[in-house]
Amino acid sequence: MTVASQASTKFVVTGATGYLGPWLAREIVQQFGPSSITCLIPKVLPPIEQKSLDYLQRLGVACLECNLMKCPVLEGDLPSVDVLIHMAANTRTDLPESELQVNTVGTKHLLDTFRHSLGGKRVLLTSTSAAIDRDSLPLSPLNEDSPPHPRTGYGRTKLKAEAILQQKSREDGFYYTTLRLTTLYGPGMRGGLFYVLADWASRGRLLAKLNWPGRASFIFVEDAARIVLWFSLAEAGRNQTYFVSSGETYSVGELAELISRKRKGRPWQFSLPQWFWKTVQRFIWLPVVKQVVPWRLANVIDDSLLCDSSRMRLVYPGTLTKIDAGLNRTFGPDTLEDELARALA
Secondary structure, three states, rough: OOOOOOOOOEEEEEEEOOOHHHHHHHHHHHHHHHHHHHEEOOOOOOOHHHHHHHHHHOOEEEEEOOOOOOOOOOOOOOOOOOOOEOOOOOOOOOOOOOOOOOOOOOHHHHHOOOHHHHHOEEEEEEHHHOOOOOOOOOOOOOOOOOOOOOOOOOHHHHHHHHHHHHHHHHHHHHHHEEEEEEEOOOOOOOHHHHHHHHHHHOOHHHHHEEEOOOEEEEEEEEHHHHHHHHHHEEEOOOOOOEOOOOOOOEEEHHHHHHHHHHHHHOOOOOOOOHHHHHHHHHHOOOOOOOHOOOHHHHHHHHOOOEEEEHHHHOOOOOOOOHHHHHHHHHHOOOOOOOOOHHHHO
């Protein structure tokens, strides 16, 4: 598959002050120059995202204030756009749908704002494996044909955002790409599975020493940025949906051990027998129990969010970072060798 790589390509990006955003902005600037990208930034930023904004400004990219809960989302003239990359979202999995409307209403408002500029163009939405999820004990990895059964407000709103994108694509004549990202990790993490495991390990928590059996899918943040950019331009991304992961399979317990080794040397582990874990896995899917078990806890006990990304990896031409190299860059002595990692530290 070929990628359109014209120097005049104009990108508009939401969510650029999130964790993935600065990595994507850097990729775009390196390939197309700073004048090629406009980042839509919330008027009020949480303190954790101020470093990202500072980095974007040092890159020399345009940053415009927006409000996804109003339409139009921007005041004044709209920036030129060939590729609209929509990453802005509220990713809290503990909130109800009513408090996550930016994921649905915000997506609609953004597309409505740019509708007259998008004919024949590309819109890429970053979604999540939580939009598909499970309704029973996992027997195989999720793939693009898996029926959706989201169990959180976050997952449900992202699934609805996917549907809004496809509907607007038909109505307004643009091409869409949906990338369902798995767990991101890398320098400067702000949350997520790897962040939690590292925090447990640094505090010597027993939870970091358990042989958690649930298997996880993940992708190094720099790889994710390159994948988003490639699929936003490639024919292989046109009107397609892909799961995104490195394709490696590790249990959460194995990841915890690897992270502990990077941070503290050889860790002590406490292994519970497999019969115990299999009993727990069946127990948490009992009709009454599954309504009360915390979603994140369930995901380290079984394979609920294990994804098959082979379809993506068949067409994506780039090399993906293996877990050992990724953890070295995240926790090893070279953690801050990257100027972007230093900026976000």
